[in-house]
Amino acid sequence: MKSFVLLGCLSMVNFSLLAQSQPASPSSRPVTKEMQEIYDRANAKPTTSIITTPTRTEPTRSKPEKTSFATTGDFRGRSYIGIKAGGNYTTVLNENTDAELNFAPGYHAGIVFNAALGNVVSFQPEILYNHNALKAKQFGDNYTFTSSSIDIPLLFRFSFGNQTQFFVNAGVMGSYLLKTTSERAGTKFKNDLSDWEFADRTKFSGVAGIGVAHNLPKGQIFLEARGHYLLGNLSEGFYKSDALRDFHATLSLGYLIPF
Helix, strand or coil: CHHHHHHHHHHHHHHHHHHHHCCCCHHHCCCCHHHHHHHHHHHCCCCCCCCCCCCCCCCCCCCCCCCCHHHHCCCCCCCEEEEEEEEEEEEECCCCCCCEEEECCEEEEEEEEEEECCCCEEEEEEEEEEEEEEEEEECCEEEEEEEEEEEEEEEEEEEEECCEEEEEEEEEEEEEEEEEEEEECCEEEECCCCCCCHHHHEEEEEEEEEEEEEEECCEEEEEEEEEEEEEEECCCEECCCCCCCEEEEEEEEEEEEEC
16 A cells, blocks of 8 residues: 555656656747847838938028118218319409409319218319319400319318218319410410420419218219319429419319219
């Protein structure tokens, strides 16, 4: 009897050892996270990925807006170029002449440059054509004298104000005589200047003027009164006190544009 019981116990031990030595079936193994990921990768359908290339966006460069004078509200310190024209009045300032002097109309026209040196001061050279005339009566005869010249004033201009400006200018002027004529009793003569040297034809004067200017969005319009007083020529230098000295008064209207 004891031998049967012992044999039965040994049989049970062998079966239990056999059960432990056999590998577990796959269905009984616990599924780990790593195993699930491997399975998913192996059985997943291939996906087509769309690769997008980032486009480079260029910064938008806006063109700088042109600043007009009307926008800034400041018209001072501007440089200009333009034209002017007007009328001339000529007389002789000397007490040694006994001729009776009368008015004869003259005119001028030319180009004006105005270079700003600051908000108030500017340098203003000009190139002008001047035609001057003078009537005189002496010993019962009537005379008319005319002269034409190229004049180059070199002025400093002082402007006060903003949109509407009042200004004064002063400087010197060089003149090159082109021709002269004389008329007596209705007969006109053209004076021969062929034997005149360059120094004889070139004169210099003192200049001063006053005027008003109004600034527009695209330019400046001005009205100016000016006087030229003859000082001498390159041949003789400054004239002596008893010499006849021409005085020219001019009234000009002009238009300038900024640059």
